[in-house]
Amino acid sequence: MIIKQKWNLRKLLVCSKRLYRSQKHLVACGVFVAAFLIIGVYIVTNKEEFADFKKTNIIVKTRLSQSVLEEKGTGCEIPNLDPFSEDAMMFKKEPSKIVCDGTDWVNCYRSKCMVDRDILKTMKDVECTYRDIIYVNDSYYYLGEAVVVKEAESYALNKSDHVKVSCTGTDINGLGLISSTWSSYKAGFRHIPLPVRPDLKDAYNVLFLAFDSISHNGFIRSMPKSYQYLIEDLDAVFLNGHSIVGDGTPAALFPILTGRDELEHPDTRKTLAKDQFLDHRTFIFNHVKENGYRTAYFEDMPWIGTFQYRFNGFRHQPADHYLRAFFTEEAKSRRKWWGGISDKHCLGAVPMYQFMLDLTEQFFSLDGKKFAFTFISDVTHDDFNMISNADDAFLRLLMNMVVKKLFEDTLVIVMGDHGTRFASIRNTYQGRIEERLPLMAIILPERLQKLRPEALKALKYNKDVLTTHFDIYPTVLDVLDMKKLSNTYKVPGSDLPRAMTLLEKIPKFRTCGEAGVLPHWCVCTKWYNVSRTNPFYEQVAKVLARYIDGISDEKRDKCAMRKLVSIEWVLQQSPNDGLLKFSASKEVHSYLGNPVKPSVRAPNEYYQTKIVMSPGNAVFEGTMIFNVKSNNFYITERDISRINE
Template sequence: MKRVRLYKNAADCSLLLKIQQKIKFMRRRFRFSMALLPKRWHRSRRNAAMAIIVASLFALYYIYSPTVITEKDLDITRRAAIIEYIENKLQEALKLDKGMGCEIPELDPFSREVTQFDKELPKIKCEGQDWVKCYHSKCRVIDGVKDHHKDITCTFRDILHHTDRQYTIGPPTQVGGDDVYELKESDHVKVACVGRRKDDNKKADWSGNTLGFRPVPPLPSPAGREDSFNVVIFGFDTTARNGFIRRMKKSWQALKDLGFTVMEGYNIIGDGTPAALFPILTGKNELELPDVRKSKHNNGSLDSFPFIFYKLKQDGYRTAYFEDMPNIGTFQYRFNGFRRQPADHYLRSFYLEDLVARPSPSHWWKGKKSYYCLGDTPQFKVMINITEQFLELGGKRFIFTFIADITHDDFNLIKNADDDTAAFLHSLMSRAEDTLIVVMGDHGPRYANVRDTLQGKLEERLPLLAVRLPARLARARPHAQRALQHNARALTTPHDLHSTILDVLDMRQHWNPYKVRGADYTRALTMLEPIPRNRSCSEAGIEPHWCACLAWQNVSTDDPFFEKTAQALLDYINSLVATVGDLCVPRTLTSTAWVLRQRANSRLLAFKNARDADGYVGHFDAKTKVANENYQVKIAVGPGHGIYEASMTYLVNEDKFMIHTRDISRTNAYRSEPDCISKTHPHLNPYCYCR
């Protein structure tokens, strides 16, 4: 008998359970709150009238307040209306930002604004010992188990994938402890073993799931394409570049030491993981693809989408797509998923079967078995190990590995993977000659408290992306390596990553030629050619509220900060020369030429969250906390006529400016003004006016 697992509504069931728990919690809170109120307070006409007045005032404030940004009333179930709306938004934004380029924020990864949310969690520890491991297609009892056990017999049952919603458990096959079980029908297998301990002859048993690779011969490569490059994309969910720097210090150092180019201007184009992975893997946005959302109750699937897996399969590649959280799968949570597995090797059914015995994630560190383990190994390490095994298969290879379990619910857990990820990156160098290596995140934190800060909001929009070209390609196309490094501070997107992969593979014919109406460039540009520095968010297909680019705005003369900023620079200059006593005359302010304030765009600041389940349209009523503001100022001082330009940071909570001499420029000659201190304090020459 085959056991059938149906997961048609696995994600929906999980969501329903969370909603039911939330309702129960809210009911308890409501009852408790009502118990604190005077009985029958609402029966008083005076109190009822007051309640109506307060509610009306709130409503009027929301409708008429100029500080609250509201959206036009959209039917968010009508896909065509959403597409038209977004297109119009991009075209409107293009009129404002075309050719203006992008000022990439320089964010301190260790700013208190974000590190206040970091926390140290217990290290993931996995109990017991797995009896059976697979390497490629061969599964056997490991030596460590055989050293302490005898008379071992194991029963193997394949986990057979049918669709993203259904799999079956195959018939049992018994194998002796010294024999090998060959994977033929599936990459995954359920195992149950029995034996006796050698020391006391007592019965012992073990059961679990394990995985390897059944033989899948690749198709012949087209003539002339037998030697194409391999591709490894290794990703973490919810991973901003700065978050990776903070929590994955050894891995970050490995990226720098091993010659990766970190794309500091890599900007998301939408909400959530699909908004990143659809463009990377298909070259198109979700809205440009057929509508196969579960909410539409149609029979469509993702099989018809132009995934890069399919193109490369026909080109003679072995392909693998590994993702580790099937209950929130990128292509299954909101979508109907695949009817046929999209790559030669695919882990969805393996992880669905594992969910059957998986403990609750709440307070996992208090339980006997960790939620983050697969048998005796942390799940993230299983993902690394199976990726390494895949790369040891012959032929041309393309693999996309995406780890979510240690990042999605609490990014602090990613620290557990630092040592193993760093070691994995170093191991990849043995394949660096002919392999494109990409290390990435899909987006930064979306729901954590850090997102209420401006830096957190910007980090959400600036995920990790590090790229290392195949050494053979870098030698053959040195200009491509130089262009990639030049583009490190350029505005880039998931669409560009897709074009870059195709460029590396010499498959430019599959580039998406789409261009925002009125733009000078196509939406997708390869990173192997210089990306124009005047490229704007709208030209790159990024809506304003997802755009992390900053802009400098003039501060009007009647703004308090016009005078406050100029005075702060003057005070700082006088504090520098005060260190030499009364040799220098204190400067006085004679004029302020201009003051500039650096700001994120208003749509980004006001964006709160997605208004619909699909993340197409946003709520714009957030009050984002701004801890720091950057200013530039130009002043003239006397005596003499010293002219200075400076950049400075205003600390909002402390009501003070941070200024450093390296950020100050004197733009006119000081000639003999500082003669009295030039020999002893030459660093003060730009500031001193001798008595």
């Protein structure tokens, strides 16, 4: 490769000399040469940046097994974080309002597209040209032949769910000398016949409503109306101990949609396997389709697609209704990043999030049993504060679902793939923890709740134990009576399956290792011994001793002064150091960790100590909080116990 690199460089220098002879190309030449050299260095070294799937998978399994052996039976204590803490609210900003201008001339409902009635009231000689956006694979699509439709005539979606449409017309009150034009992209649902399946009459629908980069606490802060409605009106169960199992969106969606992590799939990364594609048959869409379901997978922002940014994507679309080709074509016309809020977040006259929610709601008006996964990134990925724009729209969708009685027979999962990964809040202790605790709220079908009350009871029990994205796959299969497809893999040394249905009680003694969570992603707190050389060792013990002695201050004439005789031990509660120091600069770090940064210090530190005091060699244990900012300890009588007579 190095020899070839030099030969290319020689050719490049010849080319650059030719460019240099033209003064107007001087700057272009410099940029071109610099870019080539940077790319060249990257080509030579890039193999070091990427993990070997087979070797990495072996290392991951070994580390998980070691974690199981070290921690088996200890369980998991989830950090209790205040969503509205000072650290969190420092980064809560009022977002820019998304306002989309103009009026859409054409709307599509199900398989029919036609000009809006209000447009026909103000325009005449309206003529629209439709071109189907036809999917081939995740990297290629094409536009169908142009079809002209006039006035109130409709266009039928047959070859595709999506169209590129442009219209012309003149003002109905004008002289007809000046015409108006409009163009955009529209989506509906072409007719796909389903097999007659009487046995599915009592089966349940499934709806995932997912947001990119939204943590459990972030949703509470930024979507207060929706959160309150989910809790109070829909009795949604929010999983307080739900953990990610890896870095980024693929590490969330692979387990949820296939029951396996990405290392357990064939290597289809663009950098190392250009002709390998993801097998759509391994995804849950295909499993439920084979059982007679209608399926949909809606995801926006195609340039960072979950299965296309690092991977080659699918050769065959994974679901009946799929937006990959639509958004890839639509992205060509949008100025996005340099066009301001409207260009970046609008699709025609509606916000992108509204388009996604509307299409999802429309999907559930189709016939047959339905399975949908809607993943919204546009309003969350780059600025976690922007999701507040969608609060009212999301609330309306939930209310509409109640009116349409969809909750009677639909499993609804409202989720995030992970918390914020790149914003400044992640540099704080709370941000580190929140990244690893994504939003996960589950609403069981009302009919299932009546038929299986023990399932709802188990789900509510599990809200405060360690759960992961691996558990969502078997939970969905459980609801659909398809448990035979569950992945029964156990981490070596574990007595528990890595993935467990949430409709059965998960043991509280479950550890990160047993659940398939590596140490640098594990949020479970543990008590660590404080070294005798650590200044806090004596300081914590003395604080407890002074407090105990101070309790009897008012009765000093009757009570002897207590003094510290010895310190038995001092413990500090903290997540593992690998989590606090974790920083990923290479792909392999997202699997194996890279503890190179200084630990992020929590605003409040928890300590326990056991001391012996005179008179009487009284033995006390106490727990206290040390506030880093104020440099003060906080303790109450309820935090102290005497453990001898």
